[in-house]
Amino acid sequence: MKILVFSDSHGNTKTMMELVERHKPDRILHLGDVVRDAYTLREAFPDIPLDLVRGNCDGWLPEPEELHVTLEGRKLFLCHGHTYHVKYDWGEAAIAARAEGANILLFGHTHQAMCTYKKGLWIMNPGSVRGWDASYGVIILDGENTVCYTNPV
Incomplete structure (x- = not known):
C-alpha cells in the first residue's frame, strides 16, 4: 500500500493533484492547514x-484534531501538531502516539519535513506542500515492511 501524506497546503491544490497523478497512491492523508484543500482532492480523486x-x-470545522487509523496492521496517529507544541519539540506528540500503541506518528505545523525511526515508532512531518522548500511524505506498507520518507516537490 502506498500512502501520500500532505500537510500545510495553504491553497496549493495544484501541486497535490500533480503528486497524486504521479504516485497513484492507495490512500491520501492530509494533516491540516487547509482542510478545504483536502476536500478538493477528495472530489478530484473520489x-x-x-x-x-x-x-x-x-x-x-467538524474534522477531528487527531485521528487514529489502522492500515495493513499498522496504527497511525495523525495530528496537525499544534496541540502538542511540535514547533518546539515533537516529544509530546510521540508520547501521545506511543500511549495509543501507534506504529507511525504523522504531524505537520512546522512546515519542515523530517522522518525518523525512534524506539519502534516512525515519526514523520511531511513539511508544507507550499513554498520554496515544498515537500510531502510517502509511506509504503508492504507485508511486514514499513518505509517512510519525505520528498521535495
Missing part, C-alpha cells in the same frame, strides 16, 4: 480514500 485532521488555521 476512488482514493482520504483521511484528514484539522490544523490551527482551519477554525472550528
Whole structure:
C-alpha cells in the first residue's frame, strides 16, 4: 500500500493533484492547514480514500484534531501538531502516539519535513506542500515492511 501524506497546503491544490497523478497512491492523508484543500482532492480523486485532521488555521470545522487509523496492521496517529507544541519539540506528540500503541506518528505545523525511526515508532512531518522548500511524505506498507520518507516537490 502506498500512502501520500500532505500537510500545510495553504491553497496549493495544484501541486497535490500533480503528486497524486504521479504516485497513484492507495490512500491520501492530509494533516491540516487547509482542510478545504483536502476536500478538493477528495472530489478530484473520489476512488482514493482520504483521511484528514484539522490544523490551527482551519477554525472550528467538524474534522477531528487527531485521528487514529489502522492500515495493513499498522496504527497511525495523525495530528496537525499544534496541540502538542511540535514547533518546539515533537516529544509530546510521540508520547501521545506511543500511549495509543501507534506504529507511525504523522504531524505537520512546522512546515519542515523530517522522518525518523525512534524506539519502534516512525515519526514523520511531511513539511508544507507550499513554498520554496515544498515537500510531502510517502509511506509504503508492504507485508511486514514499513518505509517512510519525505520528498521535495
